[in-house]
Amino acid sequence: MAELVLALDLPSGGEALALAERLPEVGWVKLGPMLFVREGPPLVRAFVDRGMRVFLDLKWHDIPHTVAGAVAAARDLGVAMATVHCLGGQRMLAAAVAAAGPLALVGVTVLTSHDAGELGAVLGRGVPDLGVEVERLARSARDAGLRGVVASGHEVGLLRAALGDAPWVVVPGIRLPGDAPNDQARVMTPGEAVRLGATHLVVGRPVSAAADPTDAWARLRAAT
Secondary structure, three states: OOEEEEEOOOOOHHHHHHHHHHOOOOOEEEEOHHHHHHHOHHHHHHHHHOOOEEEEEEEEOOOHHHHHHHHHHHHHHOOOEEEEEHHHOHHHHHHHHHHHOOOEEEEEOOOOOOOHHHHHHHHOOOOOOHHHHHHHHHHHHHHHOOOEEEOOHHHHHHHHHHHOOOOEEEEOOEOOOOOOOOOOOOOEOHHHHHHHOOOEEEEOHHHHOOOOHHHHHHHHHHHO
């Protein structure tokens, strides 16, 4: 059974705390750049103090020294999981791992908002198969010692084949049938992602923007 992670991309920390406390059995919350820049470390501490595990999703991609310092700061805050971007390279990833301690680092491979054409424009070369790029970056994360990777549900199967059963595979873009994809180009239902081997399912707007967030959360939990 996969862990369900509530993504709190909301305008204020008060709204984020209220939503998380309203929903039953929220074990993981994800804080991204929008909310972290607005509220900072006190919001992380507020969730940690409530017994929730914080997934800090800032996708660090910088020189090794800077990323290691950011990872160490997150570790000291009590963050349970954080993201670094695999495009930062092996030295950066290794420096992050050395600073992480008990914090679980997962490497971002290809954003779920990207399709092959957009990624090709970013990299400056053709990308005939997104899966090949995801696997290449995931192997670099594994070789650097990261706990796992972040990838769309469409790549979970090939990642399990390439990396085995041990690494975490964190899947954003989770939607129930009928949910709007929003700006996610590659989405998947929770049941299918779990069947393929996902360990953590990240869901945000299908809950936070739902007419009845409690019902939406319950349906997602039932589907995992």
